[in-house]
Amino acid sequence: MSAFTFVRLDARRASSGVLRLRTMDVTAKIRRILKEHGRLSLDADTLALNADLYEAGMTSHASVNVMLALEGEFDLEFPDHMLKRSVFDSIASISAAIGELQAAAA
């Protein structure tokens, strides 16, 4: 699947243009961070949104680096109750967590 397919998928899911842009932006940033820090055995660009990142080779050590990079990139802090496997096990769940924190801050 290409990045273009994802844009179209996101577009179908998003209810408004603004949200679509935000989701695209967030997802692209997450993919870049996973590429740099996730140490995946698969290509982060072509990974499905709900593919299991741990099954794709992310270790718990690598996941901490992903968390740190996400906190830096999005200028937010994951509260301790979010620091668990299920929050970081897919691009979709990471994106949902970021959305939740950004909505709370807005």
Added chain:
Amino acid sequence: MSGNSNEFNALLAAVKAIATNVAAPAAPDVDARARFPQETIDALRQARVLSAAVPKELGGAGCGMRELALLCVALAQACGSSAMVLAMHFIQVACLARHGRDSTFFRGYLQDLVRNQYLLASMTSENGTFGETRTSICAVERANGRFTLAKDATTGSYCSYAEGILVTARRASDAPGSDQVLVLVRKDDCRLTQTTTWDTLGMRGTVSPGFKLESSGAEEQILPGSFADSSAQTMVPYSHILWSALWWGICADAVARAAECVRAGARKNPGSVPPTALRLAEVSTQLQSMRHNWHSLAAEFDAITTRPAGLEELLAIGWALKMNNLKVSASEAAPQIVHKALQIAGIVAYKNDTKFSLGRHYRDVLSASLMISNERIAAKSASMLLVLKDT
């Protein structure tokens, strides 16, 4: 101890009797010859202790973490190696009981374990992973409802004496090293070839040389779910709490021997407190805080598991850090405590053939910081603290 069931009290009394009558007299020989404590394990089988961690619904005693820890402590006060074998067995049983609950095969296997009092071992280390248990090189291959699995393990505690071995492996030949499963390999499913020896400073009775394992069996013997979850939710907490408890048991016996020496000295000269009594007071402080550490985390674990979201809570970084801290602090405290006991008791404890001898205790607890190296744990804690806010 309040709140113990009669069933548990009977089990604890049985283990205490086995500790005194079987494990303690055998301990020097087990240690000297680095041999498996067969008589102690047979006695535990006889008393049905090996099914203590199996849920009641499957015929076991359904003991919680605190209860299992107390059983390990009772045995550790007599023989550290026997207690380590019992603790490791409980850890494996807990993995099957907590993660195989929805599998007809594993429910049946646990019922068999209750009936036959099977002993379970594990094989989580591997040549080439350098002690990182959360990575595997070997992979389980599946075809036509069967699996095959070959592993080159650096250590395999009491594997030659167990009825079943839980083996970590990659989920499939194309899975990354961290995507692991646990496979139950039964004695009849495998061929074990010993590759190294087990002539160690301590914990000699665990008989843990390296092995090459070749196995095959039914696909249903692969534990459902991923080892990532069963490791965080069961193997790590059971290991670190039960190990800390048994290291404490070894320390408690060492301090008890030192205290007996101090009392003997005091009786010779009533009216003056011997100088060694002050050292005894110091070491008892350390012994108490070590006990509180494992005891409170065992109680916390038992409380967590009663909550509906309990399994999820055990996956949080905050809990993983607590487990790391427990393991590191208990394994660092244990040799210090035994060392102090040795200073108090003096030459009678330094000698290997007195009733105050502490050589075996000392050598046994030196394993604590090495089995899952504290260095590796500290590195993981350090990285967790980079994201954890409220410690």
